[in-house]
Amino acid sequence: QPAERSTAFTPFQLILLSLMVVQNCAVVLLGRYSQAGVAAEDKFSVKTLVALTEAMKLFACVILIGIDNIRELHPSRTGGYLPDLPFNRLVMLMPSAVGVEISKILANPKNSLAVSPPAALYLFQNNILYLALENLSAPVFQVCYQSKLVTTALVSVLLLNRRYVKIQWVSLVLLGIGVSVVVIGEQDSSEGDGGQTDQNLTVGLIAVGLASLSSAFAGVYFEKVVKGKPTSLWVRNVELAFFSLVFSFVYGIFSEMFVTKSAEDLEFDAPAKSFLHGFTAATYALIFLQAGGGLLVAAIVKYIDNVVKGLATGVAVVVSTTFSCLFLGTEVKYQFALGGIMILISVWAFSNHEKVAKILGDR
Ligand code: C5P
Numbered sequence: 001q002p003a004e005r006s007t008a009f010t011p012f013q014l015i016l017l018s019l020m021v022v023q024n025c026a027v028v029l030l031g032r033y034s035q036a037g038v039a040a041e042d043k044f045s046v047k048t049l050v051a052l053t054e055a056m057k058l059f060a061c062v063i064l065i066g067i068d069n070i071r072e073l074h075p076s077r078t079g080g081y082l083p084d085l086p087f088n089r090l091v092m093l094m095p096s097a098v099g100v101e102i103s104k105i106l107a108n109p110k111n112s113l114a115v116s117p118p119a120a121l122y123l124f125q126n127n128i129l130y131l132a133l134e135n136l137s138a139p140v141f142q143v144c145y146q147s148k149l150v151t152t153a154l155v156s157v158l159l160l161n162r163r164y165v166k167i168q169w170v171s172l173v174l175l176g177i178g179v180s181v182v183v184i185g186e187q188d189s190s191e192g193d194g195g196q197t198d199q200n201l202t203v204g205l206i207a208v209g210l211a212s213l214s215s216a217f218a219g220v221y222f223e224k225v226v227k228g229k230p231t232s233l234w235v236r237n238v239e240l241a242f243f244s245l246v247f248s249f250v251y252g253i254f255s256e257m258f259v260t261k262s263a264e265d266l267e268f269d270a271p272a273k274s275f276l277h278g279f280t281a282a283t284y285a286l287i288f289l290q291a292g293g294g295l296l297v298a299a300i301v302k303y304i305d306n307v308v309k310g311l312a313t314g315v316a317v318v319v320s321t322t323f324s325c326l327f328l329g330t331e332v333k334y335q336f337a338l339g340g341i342m343i344l345i346s347v348w349a350f351s352n353h354e355k356v357a358k359i360l361g362d363r
Pocket residue numbers: 057122123125126148215216219222237240293294295297298
């Protein structure tokens with residue numbers, strides 16, 4: 001259970017939240033613009049990128065559970081996160097510390113299996129996000145992705161019997177209206193250009209809607225599993241990344257089996273593309289950012305709470321939209337500005353409903 005939130009954040013919580021804002025902006029801008037203008041045959045495979053991200057998360061979480069184990073034996077006297085040991089000693093202790101934890105996981109495979117449904121959902125979400133990014137501008141994508149707050153609230157009511165107060169429901173409706181205003185504004189302007197761009201708004205919106213839904217189901221299911229058993233969060237994340245990797249391989253193999261080769265490929269007997277085809281420095285940066293983002297989500301839910309995570313992504317919308325306008329020539333239409341403001345107000349009001357009630361004198 002995350003600690004009860006006081007009004008002021010600790011420096012550690014603020015660092016986590018600031019990192020989350022930077023990560024969110026960087027992923028969206030890099031994911032959107034690093035592939036813009038690249039010919040279809042030169043693009044990297046999203047499946048490979050997502051699988052490598054999961055592998056990196058797995059590696060990072062294994063190190064984190066090793067550190068947690070060593071900390072129990074050598075706790076820091078200064079209260080720091082790392083044990084009071086020289087770096088080379090830490091490295092030497094790591095294999096046995098990790099081994100102990102891995103054997104605990106392997107001793108109870110049924111326990112681990114519980115995270116396989118959210119692993120499949122997160123994998124789907126992480127793959128479909130790139131389809132959304134390809135078809136929507138960075139600001140529109142981020143604004144529409146705020147609908148995660150609505151889907152997560154609805155799924156929490158359904159699966160966790162969570163209750164919300166009237167102000168929170170009103171905020172969610174306002175958020176939905178805000179997203180609709182942005183979407184209608186985009187539809188008008190894409191009709192205005194006679195559909196000249198290679199982006200497909202409908203595909204982008206369906207993809208972002210599906211990603212919001214699967215984020216909600218995965219997040220709520222994962223919360224249920226984490227709260228149900230006393231296993232550490234990093235152990236749960238090792239299991240999550242492990243199942244995501246397994247599903248990635250299965251998905252990769254199946255999609256290769258059923259892919260239909262173009263007539264040109266068949267005629268010229270084109271050589272198979274390499275595993276890392278189309279990967280550039282930007283792609284490796286995306287893997288690093290996505291893996292770090294996954295760990296940040298886990299840490300924020302553990303050390304702060306889910307709602308504050310929503311606020312950080314709201315701040316990221318403002319930062320990356322400003323960046324897109326100033327440096328990437330994205331034009332912000334008045335519907336976007338209006339819808340964006342409605343969304344940000346509703347995200348804030350949802351998590352600060354008590355303050356809103358006080359302001360409205362409705363306590
Ligand atoms: O919940 P949300 O949609 O914000 O999650 C964003 C990403 O965080 C997902 O892509 C998922 O892969 C990752 N994640 C994770 N570990 C968790 C929770 C989420 O890696 N415990």
